[in-house]
Amino acid sequence: MRILEADKQLPKIVYSCYFTRSREGEQFVPEHVFSYQIAGTLAMNDGHKDYTFNEGDFRFSRRNRLIKFVKQPPPNGEFKTLSIYLDQETLRKFSLEYGYTAEPHQEGDPVLALKSDVLYKSFMDSLVPYLQQNQTINENLQAVKLKEAILILLEVNPELKNVLFDFSEPGKIDLEGFMNRNFHFNVELKRFAYLTGRSLATFKRDFEKIFHVSPSRWLQQRRLQEAHYLIKEKGKAPSDVYLELGFEDLSHFSFAFKKTYGMAPSKI
Structure with a gap:
């Protein structure tokens, strides 16, 4: 796996590459994730519903959710995915700068399948030169790319503002x-x-x-x-x-x- 990051302890732009079938360890999603399936198949399960993402698919995973997933490379190929982690600090700064607020907290599926859009594809393609050269994105450029990802998500899916800018923490439940x-x-x-x-x-x-x-x-x-x-x-x-x-x-x-x-x- 190659990582594009400003802080090696907290990667924000992650390129994953696997040659064999793989499962992750801990099955907790701490931050919102905007992902592009470059090659192979990702099967996900939230305990109630199955999700499958193939080459060319885009998805949005909501924070604070439990998810199991299996990464399956294509025949004689590599599993490849590109993920943008939208942390709470970045989203809070964006909310203050652009004046976005969320409606009262709403439940929903942990994973959202996003319809393919040229804006999504062009954004992900803009990261490819860094992936190919295995470079590190400097802190300022990474901040710009994270902001661009948020703007594109809101442009294509305005309703995501109620997810992205919901900063509430889990309440005491049964x-x-x-x-x-x-x-x-x-x-x-x-x-x-x-x-x-x-x-x-x-x-x-x-x-x-x-x-x-x-x-x-x-x-x-x-x-x-x-x-x-x-x-x-x-x-x-x-x-x-x-x-x-x-x-x-x-x-x-x-x-x-x-x-x-x-x-x-x-x-x-």
Whole structure:
């Protein structure tokens, strides 16, 4: 993966290139992302809905959402995507400069498929010379490019202002319902805490009041329970189930499964 950035710790313009099928680790989107699928296929899932993006597609991913995705390169080729990360500081400055404000917070799909537009394509193409030469975009030029990306998004999709300039943070929500819907996402506890509107300490305290067990213990038990159901009742393979349910590797999943159910998942 090659990165165009002003700050190597906080890349804003990212070019990803993979030769093999790939899954990301933590499945949390912290900032809005405007992306162009150059080659290959990206499959995404928010726990309720599937999204598929092919060569030439544009997409917008909303911040503070949980998403799983799989990167699939084309036959004998490379998976390539270009992503622009629109951080809150940049958007706040833009909002003040141009006077944009959002309507009251509205829920919506975590990922939006954007209709192809010549403005999108010309903007992404303008970054190609830097990608080809593996150069670093200096801080001032990067700031201009981020502003250009925002202006283009608003020109083509004016309704996005209610997403881009909504600076509210997640409020305190029903913890039990949220965890039962999202237990299969492989994210750190601090992400679950943040998305339910709690500090990590409050999240752990509230969690144990509701479930009478620690979050880590409950997550493993709940994932194993779902794995047993998917393997036994749905005929799914353990090699597919462990990633689907948030386990990081097959050996850890198999060990925990056998310890709980007395036999390896392959024997079910």
